[in-house]
Every structure is written in C-alpha cells, then in structure tokens.
Amino acid sequence: MAEPAIKRSDESNKIVDEGIDKGIARLTPKKIEQVINKVLAAETGARLKTYVGTCVHCGLCSEACHYYLSHDNDPKFSPAGKVKQTIWEILKKKGKVDQKFIRDASRIAYTECNLCRRCAMYCPFGIDIAYLISIVRRLCHMLGVTPLYQQDTAHSHSATLNQMWVKEDEWTDSLFWQEEEAQDEIPDLRIPVEKEGAEIFYSVIAPEPKFRAQLIYQAAVIMNVAGVDFTMPATPGWDNSDLCMFTGDYEVMGRLKKAHFETAMRLKVKRIVMGECGHAFRSVYDVGNRWLAWKMPPIPVTHAVEFYYELLKEGRIKIAEKYDKPVTFQDPCNIVRGRGLHDKARYVVDALCEEFIEMHPNREHNYCCCAGGGVINAGPPYKMKRIEGNKIKAEQLFAAKTRGAKVVIAPCHNCHGGLEDIIHHFGLDMELHFLGDIIYKIMEKPV
Amino acid sequence: MGKRTLIIYMVITLLVCIFAVMSGYSQEDVTTVEDSAFEEKMRPTVQFLHDEHNEAAEIEEECNVCHHVYEEGKKVEDESSEETECSECHTLNKGDNPLSLVKVYHLQCKGCHQKKKAGPIMCSECHPR
Amino acid sequence: MHDIYNFVSGPLVWVSFIIFFGGSLYRLISMAVLAKKKDVIVYEYMSLKYGLRSILHWITPFGTVKWRKNPILTIVTFTFHICLIFIPIFLSAHIILWKESWDISWWYISDTTADVLAVVVIASCVFFLIRRIVLPEVKYLTSVSDYIILAIVAAPFITGFWTYHQWPGFKIMGIIHILSGEIMLAAIPCTRLIHMVFFPFTRGYMGSEFGAVRHAKDW
Incomplete structure (x- = not known):
C-alpha cells in the first residue's frame, strides 16, 4: 500500500522547477550555513525552540494532513514528517546542510504543505506546524530557492x-x-x-x-x-x-x-x-x-x-427565489480556522439555498483544498502533484455528492482553484460556485 | 490444712511464679516485631530473632539501646522499657495517622542499621512476601 | 550496599529534585525571557480565557475530535499519564520515606491498588513501544532518543514492581529502582519529557490564537 505512494513522491522529486534548480545552483554549503544561521538567530526564538523541544514524535498530527491521507498514509507527508525532513535536520546539523537538502526542503515547504493549520488541532500540544514550515520557507526565500511561478x-x-x-x-x-x-x-x-x-x-x-x-x-x-x-x-x-x-x-x-x-x-x-x-x-x-x-x-x-x-440578516438584499440545486459547502481554512466564519457561512447558505448538504468533516475540521498556502501559485509543474495530493478531498466531495449535493460552494479563490481541478480530474461532475455567484443569480434586482 | 501441706503449696506457687517470670524474661520465643496498636497490616509482619540480633549487634547487655526510656526529651541511661509496647509511649490515638508509629519503628530499626551500616534497610528486606 | 543505599536515597534524591525543579524552572524562565526578546507576539496574544478553554478540552478524555477519533490511544494515554504522576506521589512506601525524613505525610493508596496501576503503566509503555515500532507514521519520526526516553519512564515502574514482589535480585533492583526514579526526574528538564512542563504554554498559546484572534475552536 505504501509502495505507490513512495513512487509518487519520487516522481515529484523529478519535477523540474527553474526557480528552485537555478537557485540551488547559486548556492554553496558555506553560504547555506551562513544564511540559515543568520536568519534563525535573527528571527526565531522561544516558539521554535519550545515547539521542537516539546514534540514527542507521537505522530498524532498525521491524520490531520490531507497530503498524508491522500498518499496512502505515507509518513513522509505527515506534518511532523515534513518537519523532520526540514527544520529538525537543519537544527540538528546547525545549518550545515547541502544543496540537495535545500532543494528537498524547498519542495516540501512550498509544495507539500498548504499551511492550513489543521494539524494544530490534532497535535495535543498545539504545536504550530504551519509556523515551523513557514520558517523553512523563510530560509528558502533568503537562500533564493523558491518555485518559479510563485x-x-x-x-x-x-x-x-x-x-x-x-x-x-x-x-x-x-x-x-x-x-x-x-x-x-x-x-x-x-x-x-x-x-x-x-x-x-x-x-x-x-x-x-x-x-x-x-x-x-x-x-x-x-x-x-x-x-x-x-x-x-x-x-x-x-x-x-x-x-x-x-x-x-x-x-x-x-x-x-x-x-x-x-x-x-x-x-x-x-x-x-x-x-x-x-x-x-x-x-x-x-x-x-x-x-x-x-x-x-x-x-x-x-x-x-x-x-x-x-x-x-439586515434584509438589505432579498432573495427572489431560493437556489434550487442541492449544495455543499467548502470551509476555507483561512476564514474558518482563521476567523471562525463557519456558522455565518451556514446562515448565508441556508438563506440562499433550498437544500444544504454538509461535507464531512466540516467547519474547523474540514480538509484543506490543497491549493492555498501558495501551492496553486507554484504553478503548472506541480499541478498533478497538487491534485493527486488531495485524493481525500475528492472522496469527501464524492461522499457529499452521493448524498445529493450537486453544487459545491467555495467562498475562497484558492479553494475554488483547487476544487475546480479536483472535480475535473476525478470526474466528480459537480458545479462549483462562489457565494457571490449564487447571491447575484437569485437576489431581487430592480427591474 | 496441715503446716506441711501449706509449705508444699507455697513452694509450688513460688516455683510456678519463678517459672512464669523466668519464661517471661527469657527471650527465646521473640521472633517477630508486633504491636497491638497496628490494627490492620499493610505489609507482612517483620521477622525478628531477638537474641540473634542482639548477639550480632553486640547489645545483649544493653536493653535500652532499643527499649529506651525518655524523660523530658532526654534518654534515661540506666532505665529500660522491655515490658512496654512501643505504642504505649508512642501513642496512637483514634484517628491518628498510623504512619507516625510506623515511622517510629522504622527509624528505630532502619535508622540504626543505616548508622551502623549493618542489617536490612530496604522495605522488602524486613517485610517479606 | 549500605553505602550505595545511603547515597542513592540521600544525596542523589536531593540532586534529582534540584535538577527537576531547578531545571524545569530554568527552562521555563529562559523560554519566557527568550519569548520576551524574540517572540513578543506570544505575550500579546496569550489569553487566559481562551488558553484555559483549549487546555481544558485537551486534558479531558474524549474532549477533542482527536481523542474521540482514537479511543484506544486516548484511554491508554490518559491512564498512563495519570498513573505516572499519581502512583509515585500516593504510594505508601514513598510516603513512609517522606514521613521518616520530613515528618510529613498524606493520603495514600493501598499496595494492591498501586500494584495494579503499576502494571497499567508498564503495559502502556509496551503499547507505546509497539506503536513506535509498528505504526509507520510514528516509526518514521522515531529516533534512538525516543526509545531511551520511553525506557527512562518505564524503568522506575518495572524495577519498583520487581522489588515489591521480591523477585530474584530484588535488593539490587531496589537500588536500581531508586536510581531510575531519580534519573527520570532529572531527565524531565533535560529531554523532551519537558513536554510535561511546556504543555500548558504551547496548548494555551494555540488556544489563545484560535480563540481570541481567529474565533475558532482548536480541538
């Protein structure tokens, strides 16, 4: 079961990204060490130290990650697994890592994590893994090793x-x-x-x-x-x-x-x-x-x-006729885990639509779209990796579809982009809309 | 009752008394440490061969090394308390923590063993299964 | 034997307690100072209300989605952690030692109860060990230090159990028991066992961010 997953990640290693590859070519181990230690000394402190010192390597964060779930539970894609391959190693070696390492770290941090923060709700210690990955991104940025399109x-x-x-x-x-x-x-x-x-x-x-x-x-x-x-x-x-x-x-x-x-x-x-x-x-x-x-x-x-x-709520827009197709709703990480708008979103959806079918899991626990965090912006080289890296989302959408949902509402551009590709690639045959699309369509307008 | 009968009776009584007192004093049969104040025991009774211990510890003549008497916080050198249960002085009133009596026993045995670097000191050495 | 016993049950106890309390305090203070210097954000966003809200959910068995999704693990980890702290504090044999040295004592559990709970702790350690070896996502994260830490935690319970039951070599085992307990205490501030001390802060901070800023739950 783990076999094809590992193969897939090997394939993704072969992705050619000029931004990363040319960036790597400019580096030397000495420069890498200098930059890393300078950035870590200047910009990190108690949080990094405490998070790394507290993690007991229990693996409980794994099932939070859509990459992990979508790659047949390949541990390399678990949140802590990604931290292990990047910042742990950097700290352990005190920045003495080579170009190949930075190449992999860049790939992991930019294209195998959406910084969706779901794992913070699965780590008993509330270790902010997205923050740790952000540090890796910061290091890669300072080293000039970023995906070209991004x-x-x-x-x-x-x-x-x-x-x-x-x-x-x-x-x-x-x-x-x-x-x-x-x-x-x-x-x-x-x-x-x-x-x-x-x-x-x-x-x-x-x-x-x-x-x-x-x-x-x-x-x-x-x-x-x-x-x-x-x-x-x-x-x-x-x-x-x-x-x-x-x-x-x-x-x-x-x-x-x-x-x-x-x-x-x-x-x-x-x-x-x-x-x-x-x-x-x-x-x-x-x-x-x-x-x-x-x-x-x-x-x-x-x-x-x-x-x-x-x-x-204030009745400033009125609905002429409710949207009649059964809808499901994608909770975007940045406004749900990031702002708790899930209940207000449901109020809006209920006000607009005849039938609302929940995805599972939902609200704060919804799976990430796999497009956010800059991943979709890493562009065409990573498109298939991004789509296949979220098989679990396709399954989640399909489950909603079997319960009758015909339309997915995604009130987020990244979610929209990510779901569009997933729906298309996995042949889910569902419509995808913004809330604004639906409001515009069904609201009362002056004649 | 004749005079002779009386004397015989008195001699028998005396002998019985002497025997009783002698057997009381002879420590042959002290093999455990017991105290009636311990109502229920958490650990098995401590096996303790009185004479052998004293012989090994070379305190056969000095009963008050253990059976001490304190007056006003000072040990009375020439008195001893063999006939008294520890808990008679180290009283345990109803509702008292039995640990305070346990502590007294432990310090008496273990404390001395630690000082002399001889004899058992760990829980299970004295409280066997 | 007496010298060793006197040493491990005397000066070494002091050393281990000083390392435990002093070291933990040092880790806490140095974290606080470093945070003030480099992560002042933590002070800005830390919220007592939302921090506690998150902590309470996470220290309640089945109080979070994560705990509910993994019932066996939840039961094991909660009983393990509770017993781990509970047994040494409320074991009558330990309390007698406190009583002898400091003339202080408190409520204690019966030896039979302690015996059963010790088995629970040892079994939990075996569970964690098997988990580390068998589950790929845990194995992948595991380094030698994780096994050492597990051994450090399991040792006082295994040796204590051994000594209590007076299995062969129990006298030596008794000494090892005392020593292993001291090693565990001293290891807390020096290893990832510090998670015991840091938990309220890491969880509390995440709870604060989620609750006060993001108006969302983190459990």
Missing part, C-alpha cells in the same frame, strides 16, 4: 503591489468596464472609484480584474442593490492578496499590507470589505498586520462571507 507573483507584488502584473490603468479600466457592463442590467449602477469618506473600501485580489472580472461585476450589483456606500481605489493598494507571505518574503509582505491599509486610511473609509478570498484575509487580518506591528488590523476588516451575512 516567485513570479512575488516579483509582481514587489513591482506593482499586485499579484498579477496589473498596470494602474488596466485596473481602473477593468473597473469602468465592469461598471459599464453592469449598467446594462442596472442603469444607475456605479462603481465609485476614489470616493473619499465612503463607508467601505471593497478590496479584491488581482486575479479578479485579470481573469475573473465578472466577480467585480457581481459584487457591484450586490453593493448597489443593497445600497452600500462603497468605493474602490484607483491607486496601487487595491489588491489585498499576498503571495509574499507564502514565499517568505516578509519585507514585501509588509509593503503590501502597508499600502493596503494606507489606501483605506487615505480614502477615510470605516472598514475594508474583502472579496471571497482566504489567503488575502489571512494576510490582512492575521499575518501582514503583525509584521507591521499591528496587533489587530488598524482598520476593521470584513470578509465577504461575513459581509453577505450582514446584508442578508
């Missing part, structure tokens, strides 16, 4: 403050374009750009203007119908996404979040409402703000799921 998004962030190389005029053009499109449906609809003093700054991730522009359209319709006083900025800082958080480029992460918060301040809004994205929420609410020394975000941040909850 690094490209980080470069884009650095150069443009958005993830997708969207130029400033392209951004505003996209907004005006979607405004015009939507005005065909609702003539007085506006997407107010640069409206100082608006109540809400609606922020999205760069893939929305780049290739999911209909999401901006739908959001504009929802906002306008609900009579929300919102605005979107014309300047960089509009993108809330953050792949630098995942490559380990915390300096750029800090720049991104600073730009985002400062844009909100400049527009004098009361709060930021974000689209249906999980990792961006993690960055704005949990990680990026901390790098900038904000204990909590300097301005309230509301995720779309919570925002829809408010709109429905």
